[in-house]
Amino acid sequence: MANVRIDRLHKEFRGPTGTVHALQELTLDIADGEFVSLVGPSGCGKSTALRIIAGLEVPSSGRILFGPRDITKLEPRDRNIAMVFQSYALYPHMTVRQNLEYGLRKRGIGKEERARKVAAIAPMLRLETMLERKPRQLSGGQRQRVALGRALIRDPEVFLLDEPLSNLDAKLRVHMRAELAALHQKLRTTMIYVTHDQLEAMTLSDRIVVMNHGVMQQVGTPEEIYSRPANRFVAEFIGTPSMNMIEGELRIEGGRPVFQGPGIAVPLPQAPPRMPATPQATLGVRPEDIALVPPDAPGAIRAKVTVSELAGAERYHFIELGSGSVILRTPATTVLRPGETVALGLDPARLHLFAGAGEDAAALR
Amino acid sequence: MSQHAPPAVGTHPAEDAARPPIGSRSLLGRLLDQHLGVILLLPSALTFLVLLVFPLGYGIYTSFLQRHVLDPEGVWVGLANYAWLFSNAEFWHSLWLSSLWAGVAVGLQIILGTAVALILHQPFKGRSLVRGLVLFPYMMPVVSVILVWMLLYNALYGVLNWLLVQSGIVDAPIAWLSQPGSAFWAVVYVGVWKYFPFVVVIVLARLQVIPQDLYEAARIDGAGAIARFIDITLHQIKDVLLVIALLRTIFMFNNFEIIFLLTGGGPLRSTMTLPILVYEQAFGLYEMGRGSAIAVVMFLILIAVMTIYFAFLRKEQD
Ligand SMILES: Nc1ncnc2c1ncn2[C@@H]1O[C@H](COP(=O)(O)OP(=O)(O)OP(=O)(O)O)[C@@H](O)[C@H]1O
Numbered sequence: 001m002a003n004v005r006i007d008r009l010h011k012e013f014r015g016p017t018g019t020v021h022a023l024q025e026l027t028l029d030i031a032d033g034e035f036v037s038l039v040g041p042s043g044c045g046k047s048t049a050l051r052i053i054a055g056l057e058v059p060s061s062g063r064i065l066f067g068p069r070d071i072t073k074l075e076p077r078d079r080n081i082a083m084v085f086q087s088y089a090l091y092p093h094m095t096v097r098q099n100l101e102y103g104l105r106k107r108g109i110g111k112e113e114r115a116r117k118v119a120a121i122a123p124m125l126r127l128e129t130m131l132e133r134k135p136r137q138l139s140g141g142q143r144q145r146v147a148l149g150r151a152l153i154r155d156p157e158v159f160l161l162d163e164p165l166s167n168l169d170a171k172l173r174v175h176m177r178a179e180l181a182a183l184h185q186k187l188r189t190t191m192i193y194v195t196h197d198q199l200e201a202m203t204l205s206d207r208i209v210v211m212n213h214g215v216m217q218q219v220g221t222p223e224e225i226y227s228r229p230a231n232r233f234v235a236e237f238i239g240t241p242s243m244n245m246i247e248g249e250l251r252i253e254g255g256r257p258v259f260q261g262p263g264i265a266v267p268l269p270q271a272p273p274r275m276p277a278t279p280q281a282t283l284g285v286r287p288e289d290i291a292l293v294p295p296d297a298p299g300a301i302r303a304k305v306t307v308s309e310l311a312g313a314e315r316y317h318f319i320e321l322g323s324g325s326v327i328l329r330t331p332a333t334t335v336l337r338p339g340e341t342v343a344l345g346l347d348p349a350r351l352h353l354f355a356g357a358g359e360d361a362a363a364l365r
Numbered sequence: 366m367s368q369h370a371p372p373a374v375g376t377h378p379a380e381d382a383a384r385p386p387i388g389s390r391s392l393l394g395r396l397l398d399q400h401l402g403v404i405l406l407l408p409s410a411l412t413f414l415v416l417l418v419f420p421l422g423y424g425i426y427t428s429f430l431q432r433h434v435l436d437p438e439g440v441w442v443g444l445a446n447y448a449w450l451f452s453n454a455e456f457w458h459s460l461w462l463s464s465l466w467a468g469v470a471v472g473l474q475i476i477l478g479t480a481v482a483l484i485l486h487q488p489f490k491g492r493s494l495v496r497g498l499v500l501f502p503y504m505m506p507v508v509s510v511i512l513v514w515m516l517l518y519n520a521l522y523g524v525l526n527w528l529l530v531q532s533g534i535v536d537a538p539i540a541w542l543s544q545p546g547s548a549f550w551a552v553v554y555v556g557v558w559k560y561f562p563f564v565v566v567i568v569l570a571r572l573q574v575i576p577q578d579l580y581e582a583a584r585i586d587g588a589g590a591i592a593r594f595i596d597i598t599l600h601q602i603k604d605v606l607l608v609i610a611l612l613r614t615i616f617m618f619n620n621f622e623i624i625f626l627l628t629g630g631g632p633l634r635s636t637m638t639l640p641i642l643v644y645e646q647a648f649g650l651y652e653m654g655r656g657s658a659i660a661v662v663m664f665l666i667l668i669a670v671m672t673i674y675f676a677f678l679r680k681e682q683d
């Protein structure tokens with residue numbers, strides 16, 4: 001068991017078409033037994049980070065420590081890690097049993113001991129009846145469990161998982177997600193989990209690391225990431241439907257802070273502790289933080305419904321606001337007709353204000 | 366519409382009602398309908414028969430004749446040619462040489478070809494160029510290859526001997542192709558050199574589609590370079606190696622020109638493989654029947670090899 005310290009990790013790939021900075025100055029402390037997810041859009045460097053921790057890729061600079069041990073230069077096999085690949089990477093010519101045992105065999109563990117370990121792990125993953133089958137004779141979910149088993153059987157210090165559920169259908173995915181959570185509960189091994197499915201990250205993780213373009217954007221509990229996004233990128237990346245963003249300016253009018261957007265003005269409860277140098281700002285509000293209020297309520301904003309979509313238990317309403325459009329999320333029982341004019345109330349405590357308009361516009365608070 | 370005769374008495378009316386009016390079509394039309402596939406296949410099937418089966422059948426037929434160029438009709442002698450063959454020490458000697466030649470040359474081609482493919486699979490500067498150059502022996506016409514190697518092997522002015530003598534490895538030049546001890550290995554060497562690129566190309570293509578993550582998983586599982594080669598690479602290329610072994614064995618067993626041009630089967634019959642024996646009988650001694658009999662035996666041996674091969678493959682797959 002070990003805590004993992006990632007210290008100013010940097011990775012660049014040089015190619016004929018130029019240099020890609022896949023990872024920039026990633027610093028992260030992961031506690032022993034913690035479940036940490038790396039999320040971010042495709043190509044943001046999640047796999048690169050994981051592969052460097054595994055030892056499959058050499059960092060351009062920076063260090064990795066497991067406990068007090070600097071493992072930056074160690075071979076993968078000397079790191080006491082296990083990894084589950086997105087493609088599972090099961091050895092096609094070996095049976096399930098041989099696949100599970102392979103890592104043990106290469107570490108010189110005797111036949112009886114191996115059989116004992118397989119017997120212990122197989123029921124946990126419900127693989128008892130398929131130990132003598134080849135990977136190609138298994139379904140996707142079964143293969144996935146073998147891949148997990150191959151990692152589990154070695155009792156690693158750190159578990160690395162690269163989008164292990166992304167090849168499964170939606171139903172199996174939810175199921176395996178629950179199994180993974182249960183497994184982590186039981187084993188309490190440090191797990192680093194790469195996914196671009198934010199729901200997976202939210203439900204499984206103790207902490208989430210959000211990345212973009214090789215740069216860590218924010219690290220925090222799922223709660224923190226969702227309710228206090230550090231910048232506009234994180235705010236928009238986490239949550240479905242995405243957080244509504246209104247670009248405008250932050251002003252002080254009559255001693256009170258006001259956000260002035262195109263066609264709307266939103267008074268703010270208090271000014272940010274530090275006013276930004278330029279007035280340009282973005283106001284963010286989650287679809288569920290917009291409420292339908294009586295038209296005469298104080299501060300009500302009048303707006304027109306354009307489209308309503310039913311998404312199972314809830315409804316998404318697209319509403320014209322000022323010269324832009326926002327999404328409002330309500331229970332399915334709230335029916336709004338296109339063209340209807342409604343009054344909206346924004347919960348001042350749940351507004352997000354960002355300095356500037358770009359992806360990296362930092363939260364003002 | 367129906368100008369043809371009405372249905373014969375006793376036919377079930379219901380059946381007739383259900384039947385589409387095929388009866389109205391001409392005989393040719395109906396024939397085309399039912400046998401179009403066969404008709405379309407006929408030309409190619411006939412060509413195949415003429416080009417492939419006829420010469421084969423004719424060869425087998427000839428092997429039952431005693432036949433001389435001056436007597437093209439020939440005399441039916443039954444199995445006499447085969448009886449002669451099996452009691453003839455030269456035949457057994459040639460059969461042994463042929464098997465050795467095919468076995469050793471193919472084995473070395475596969476080992477060398479696989480090794481080179483593995484090297485060319487690694488990234489290094491100028492890899493594409495080397496990949497192209499490796500094909501060179503395979504693309505060169507056999508005759509040019511032979512001329513080059515005769516020059517290299519030559520005892521008086523050969524490059525190989527010059528190098529050996531210069532570097533002090535031998536005292537006097539070696540007549541590579543005119544000594545029974547060295548001639549066989551000298552021709553094997555040329556056979557390997559000429560055809561190993563075939564193995565390189567196919568194995569390299571296979572190596573390139575091995576999923577990289579298998580190696581990564583094995584590295585994490587603690588497998589060193591040798592274990593990874595045995596447990597992953599070898600298993601992945603096994604299938605193509607088996608196919609290559611079959612194709613090359615058939616090819617080398619039947620190969621004539623390399624040995625014939627280098628040594629003509631000599632010295633002292635030390636390179637007299639079966640194809641050259643066929644040539645000697647048929648065109649040297651004008652014994653067409655005996656030559657054909659040897660060729661038929663070669664054909665049967667290859668069929669046996671293939672049968673064993675496919676039986677083995679089927680067992681592997683289960
Ligand atoms: N071997 C390589 N050579 C060159 N560039 C690479 C290499 N591996 C990754 N990259 C680049 O590094 C960046 C990060 O890649 P990485 O695989 O870490 O992304 P990711 O976040 O895992 O994306 P995905 O969600 O699509 O798996 C990408 O721009 C990618 O093109």
Ligand SMILES: [Mg+2]
Nearest residue numbers: 046047048162
């Ligand atoms: Mg990835």
